[in-house]
Amino acid sequence: MKQASCSVLIGVCAALAAIAEASSDRTGPAADRPMFAGWPPEGAEYALKQTWAGVTRNACVMRAGPRAEFHFAPDGDGTLLFSSSALRSAAEDPLPAGVSIVDGEGTVYCQQDQTLAVNKWTDVTAVLKNVAGRRLTVTVEAAGLDEANRIILSEPEWIPARRSAAKPSVILISLDTLRADRLCGYGYRRATSPHLDRFAREHGVVFRHAFANAPWTVPSHVSMLTAWLPSFHGVNQDFHEYRAWAANQNPRFRVLPDQIKTLPELLRQAGYLTGAFANLHPEIGFARGFASFVRREAVTEQLSLVSEWISLRKDAPFFLFLHTYEVHAPYRRAEFLTEYLDGSVVDELTPTLVGEKDYRAFLKFLRRNGLYRPELCSAMYDGGVAYADRCLGRLFAFLEKEGLLADTMIVVTSDHGEEFADHDPKKFYGNHGHTTYQEQLHVPLVIHYPRDRWAGTKVTANVSLLDIVPTVLAEVGIKPESALQGLTLHGLSDGTLSASAERSIISECTADGDEWKAVIQGRYKYVAVLEKAHDSRVTPLHNLLEEMLFDLQSDPGEKTNLAESLPAVTDRLRAELEQVLEQAGTTFVDNPTTELSPETLQRLKALGYVR
Structure with a gap:
């Protein structure tokens, strides 16, 4: 059975045209449509x-x-x-x-x-x-x-004493910057993820080849929560524009238009209680659909608040979004480094790891002390992965203790990966968002369906983060009001859809003035590097600077360019990308804008997005 590929993207253009016509500016986040009866009150x-x-x-x-x-x-x-x-x-x-x-x-x-x-x-x-x-x-x-x-x-939120519907609760967990090949369950040599691996083995479906639709946080998470590609949703696909906004040099910033609905909005309208614990920007639109959107940096504090939030709402269907930067630079989980590094190096690092939360300051420390080396940074990254995994174990144990694990849909994934000199020998600390190579796009995806349906299944078909929204909606019985660019994963999970079905996965990135676009279909991956068009919201393919074709099956590290030796494959995938970009260019949403808050500025500096 063959899945729809580019036709899925093209079939949504009528909906996008309506969105573009209705989009308008606003000065700040508007309240969601009320769900509490009689709200807002008379006064x-x-x-x-x-x-x-x-x-x-x-x-x-x-x-x-x-x-x-x-x-x-x-x-x-x-x-x-x-x-x-x-x-x-x-x-x-x-x-x-x-x-x-x-x-x-x-x-x-x-x-x-x-x-x-x-x-x-x-x-x-x-x-x-x-x-x-x-x-x-x-x-x-x-x-x-x-x-x-x-x-x-x-x-207000009202939680009935008795659960009136059989709708499952949903938990979406995004471990920011986690590349799939740093997990044991995806073949890594180090024991970085025992809790997630056990959960996946006993309760989940593992998607071996899941890809982010952008290699950095903002556009990827918007795609994850809307099932729209960056070229279509329009939320800051320009990394330099983001840096300028973050540095207060560009005080206005494109945000998600109201007419593109997010997963929490759709679930909220269906009667779900919604909450998020995420270190993301509410100004951009990430708070939409959430009755409560809590920004906390430390995952330990997040877990405490998450447990309290769930305990109060467990008798009603809820949607919880948990996002953490524990894997993201600066890598500072000293308690796990003894497993990966020499003890003397750990002793030298520990005081700074514990005390320094700022990305740039920690980077200067590494360089000043001769510790800025790929193997050391890679080990520190693994320490963050191991710490995040331990926190996942605590959450899974809490859900099991509360009797919620069996009937809750749980999705664990990441928004993008990280480079450790995979393609650029100078990039091995806090480097992502600049290419569409596998180390930045290949992410884990584990889905626990209620009552352990299809537990232990491993899916080898190519999927993307666009598929999360349609899969959740299908599970809870909600039909989306308009077409989405992702597909439900139920058919791959239960085996009724062939894992060998052809399907195109699109990923997009803007970096160093150029745009990278990737099309993954089967074993092949086409990459186009484009000169950014400053007079157009979507860069057309005729701005092509370089193109590459890789056989991911025989060359997973993407070292051999086959674009000239396999012209038929190159031409086919290039044509698919061109069609997508043309449609995005004619139906592109005119995004509203927002301003940066001082709190957001400080957070971005700590993460290294602001110099």
Whole structure:
């Protein structure tokens, strides 16, 4: 059976044309469409996505005064979750506040003492019983708040005491910068991933040849969460534009247009509770569809918050997105280096590894002390992989303890890989986003289907991150409103679709002023290097500077260019790429723009994206 390849990409153009017509600028993140009945409340002045202390939530700014309230009518027992804050600093900050929940007859179902602070969310959890059919009034009051100030309320979440639907929960885990060939399950010599390997062996389907659609974080994650290629979704496929934005030299930055829907948006509209713990930029659009989007750097802190978040919502279908930079440079997991490096080198590195979180500062340390060597950087990277794997083991154990592992769909993958002098002897520390070679595109993909369906299966067909959204939607029974560029992986997982089916995988990159485009089909990979077109949003193929063809089966390291010796294959794959670029050029979305926050600037400097 033959899968659709380029026709899948071309068939979505009508939808993209409509998207392009409707796209418009906005000055900041807008609140998601409300899902809580009766929201926004009558006293709301406007809605927005409010970020405080790294936590972004859908919120309403209430009318001026020390009191705010909303109403709802639950159809049974359950738990109400929401957060509150103040818009401006008060004379006393935080202020004592009270939360009450009463019905129309004056029966009190909840009375809590709280605090109300500016620049910080105060969470409210209320377990409500015997409330079916009651119209409840929820009141937040801070007597010391002046009349000119305003209370901010996040959109509430309601978790029924009894799960009313058989929809599975979904967890998507992205281990940033993890190349597939650094995992034991993908053939690596070092024991970097015992927990993920065991999970995949006992509970998952392993996709041996999964590819990122871009070799760096922003466009790849957008593709992962939307099932659209970078040329089509338009979110910063230009790496230099990203650096300029990050350095505040280009204060405006293209973001995801509202009309392209994300996976969390689609799941939220279907009744899922949504949350993200990710070190990504809400300004770009990554917070869309998430009731709560939490930015934290340390995965240990993330796991603690994730466990708490899941525990409160486990009785309802939820979607959780977990993203971590633990594998990304700077590689600083000293506790794992003793397995990979000489002890004296570890002793020399450890103080700096523990204390230095900034990419550039750590790079200077390595060079100053004669430690900037491929084998050392590679070992430090492996230490990060091993640490991330241990954290995965903790999460899997928690899910099993909570009784959630069996019925939860879990996807583990990465957005791109990393180069360790694979093709450039000078690039072996924090290097990605500059080519479309395998070390930057080949990523792990492990999917646990509920009830361990097809566990232990290994799929050898080529797949991409575009396939995650269609696969999740198919599993939970949601039909997308418009066509997507990815395909569901159910047929490959259950064996009904042949692993030898031909299919084209497209990956894209802009680096050093040139654009790299790759088409992978079967054993062959075509690469085109294009001179960037500054007068066009999509660079056409006639700007070709160089083309390469590799046989990934006999030459996985991509050392021998077969473009001239296999002209028929080269011509066929070049024609496929040309068709995709032409369609992207005629239907390209006019993306809105956003501005960089100071918090984001500091994070980007620490990761090495800003000099």
